[in-house]
């Protein structure tokens with residue numbers, strides 16, 4: 119039998135999805151599973167987007183241009199301008215989700231063996247996309263005790279060598295909910311400038327900032343315009359995960375030219391998705407406000423609830439819709455699997471993402487889980503109660 123590639127072997131299973139078969143089996147047994155594991159918003163998509171799909175009157179569902187529809191890219195210029203991000207349509211390339219934007223930016227900017235520095239814990243698929251591109255992720259640690267703030271510049275500098283090609287940040291952050299301060303962003307800018315690195319900045323959660331603190335985009339940083347590659351997506355801001363539309367944005371023409379070759383090879387981003395995404399730009403303001411208010415309440419419900427459970431600690435996330443919580447357990451991989459395989463409380467259990475999958479440092483996050491607050495408050499409250507019961511019953515409890 120032929121053997122599969124080393125890359126295929128090294129590709130990590132998604133920490134968010136790898137326990138899904140256990141959740142399916144629990145459901146088969148009739149257990150209700152609260153999904154706290156995945157950032158799939160449950161809130162409705164803007165009606166204008168649904169209407170636009172209903173009103174499609176095309177005779178042929180054709181390929182769209184490889185960079186995406188011009189009309190959509192032009193309209194996006196106005197969207198970004200509201201955040202003080204000044205672009206032209208040419209700076210924007212439409213991708214198949216933010217996921218493809220990450221992959222194409224790595225494929226276009228990194229050689230096999232090149233390294234990028236990423237604060238951990240990090241969105242796990244970055245590791246998977248880096249492996250796809252043959253690149254290596256080096257991590258600087260942030261910790262739950264310090265609220266996941268960035269470590270000192272020296273920690274980054276310790277990792278910089280001749281193979282270092284870039285820094286990747288996610289702001290606001292998945293999985294921690296952390297929002298980088300102006301000082302931290304300036305610190306990153308200085309590093310990027312000093313060592314002439316790429317700055318890959320994943321800002322798919324910019325609509326979800328709860329603290330009133332300013333959102334500093336990588337595109338706001340002066341003097342590194344040609345170093346920045348912005349990753350974006352409509353999945354979260356319009357509850358449109360399934361339409362698979364994202365964007366890769368950069369002022370760097372050479373990067374865009376390389377990215378376009380990958381875009382041409384995959385022919386086209388989704389046609390129907392772009393129609394929905396373009397229409398979403400006309401969603402009324404109340405749409406975003408209502409969504410925002412709902413997440414503010416869920417965040418409070420979740421964080422208050424978690425910190426009330428004996429032995430559990432969660433910092434208050436400033437943005438996105440996740441938190442990393444510390445649990446009194448021996449091993450959160452085991453605990454999350456146990457919740458699905460062996461536990462239920464009155465026919466209900468919880469599905470959480472084990473923390474270890476968000477770290478590359480061995481042993482890090484062993485007692486942490488990532489929890490997404492994409493359930494309504496009633497379900498969240500019940501899920502927290504079930505989690506408390508699970509912690510009381512778990513044989514590997516540590517405190």
Ligand SMILES: Cc1ncc(COP(=O)(O)O)c(C=O)c1O
Nearest residue numbers: 157215216217241292351353364
């Ligand atoms: C930080 C971050 N970046 C990128 C993505 C990819 O999103 P999509 O491919 O749905 O646009 C996600 C999805 O959860 C995410 O959390």
